[in-house]
Amino acid sequence: MLDDAFVAEQTCQCLRNVEAILKSEDRSLEDVLKTTVFLDDIDDFDAAYSGFFETAPPARSAVGAGDVSKGPAVEIEAIATVE
Structure with a gap:
């Protein structure tokens, strides 16, 4: 950790x-x-993923990815509306 x-x-x-x-x-x-959080x-x-969203946070999932991209501890993928 x-x-x-x-x-x-x-x-x-x-x-x-x-x-x-x-x-x-x-x-x-x-x-x-x-969002999908890769850890x-x-x-x-x-x-x-602490309090970044002002209103209710979007749906999310977290994945223990182990050695994310050979460097960072966190990566986040986001899906947004494009109305």
């Missing part, structure tokens, strides 16, 4: 990246319907 602050920092960066992509398409995090260690789930 990694340091909670390290995992939280990576989680915030992932969600900032998602937010930037959405913004480039005139969307926001409020348009996210579902190097599933025991880090509580540290990852």
